[in-house]
Amino acid sequence: MKVIRLYEKNTDERALDNIASLLKDGAIVIYPTDSVYAMGCDALNVRAVEKICNYKGVNPLKANLSIIGADLSSLSKYVKINDTYHKILRKNLPGPFTFILPTASGLPKLYKNRKCVGIRIPSNPIPIKLAERLGNPILTTSLKSNENEEEYYTNPELIAEAYEDIADVVIDGGIGSSSVTAVIDCSSDSPEVIREGAVELEL
Numbered sequence: 001m002k003v004i005r006l007y008e009k010n011t012d013e014r015a016l017d018n019i020a021s022l023l024k025d026g027a028i029v030i031y032p033t034d035s036v037y038a039m040g041c042d043a044l045n046v047r048a049v050e051k052i053c054n055y056k057g058v059n060p061l062k063a064n065l066s067i068i069g070a071d072l073s074s075l076s077k078y079v080k081i082n083d084t085y086h087k088i089l090r091k092n093l094p095g096p097f098t099f100i101l102p103t104a105s106g107l108p109k110l111y112k113n114r115k116c117v118g119i120r121i122p123s124n125p126i127p128i129k130l131a132e133r134l135g136n137p138i139l140t141t142s143l144k145s146n147e148n149e150e151e152y153y154t155n156p157e158l159i160a161e162a163y164e165d166i167a168d169v170v171i172d173g174g175i176g177s178s179s180v181t182a183v184i185d186c187s188s189d190s191p192e193v194i195r196e197g198a199v200e201l202e203l
Helices: 013-024 046-056 083-092 125-134 156-162
Strands: 002-005 029-031 038-042 066-068 097-102 116-120 138-142 169-172 182-185 192-195
Touching: 002 156, 013 029, 013 038, 013 125, 013 169, 029 125, 029 156, 038 046, 038 125, 046 138, 066 125, 083 097, 125 138, 156 169
Parallel strands: 002 169, 029 169, 066 116, 097 182
Antiparallel strands: 029 038, 038 138, 066 138, 097 116, 182 192
């Protein structure tokens, strides 16, 4: 496993290219976001997605899955965004939100049994730049759980130690936040806050 130090305001472009290449080959990467550290892979690489789901003990056909995209236009082939929600998303993204939206046709068969998928556009540029270079969305799942002590989802050194059996790369972006994203269900006519986060939704 590699640990690669990247800075939010001065990222190493060559290192990002290298990590994106590894993602294309099916690598599992842990990276900083604008909330807690997250684990991810190429969202269109079915084997990599299954590997993460198996590690977390969830069924990929039933689990709530979320993807990170570089921007809304890049995500539009994977989720359906009507005009009302497009305005709300533009007001709040990039930011620490997960928006649950109806799936569109661009997702692979692994996602076809689900009606909705979560989307993320974090304000941290590192996962955004990775998604840009990858050319695909990144499947993303928070490291935080009820079983974890805070250091194991905020401290990259301890994260590397704890996840060495699953991750191919840990991006050390410094000590991470302990807060989670707000989760907003946009699958019906009006948005519903499923989980509150550090930032309130702007309508």
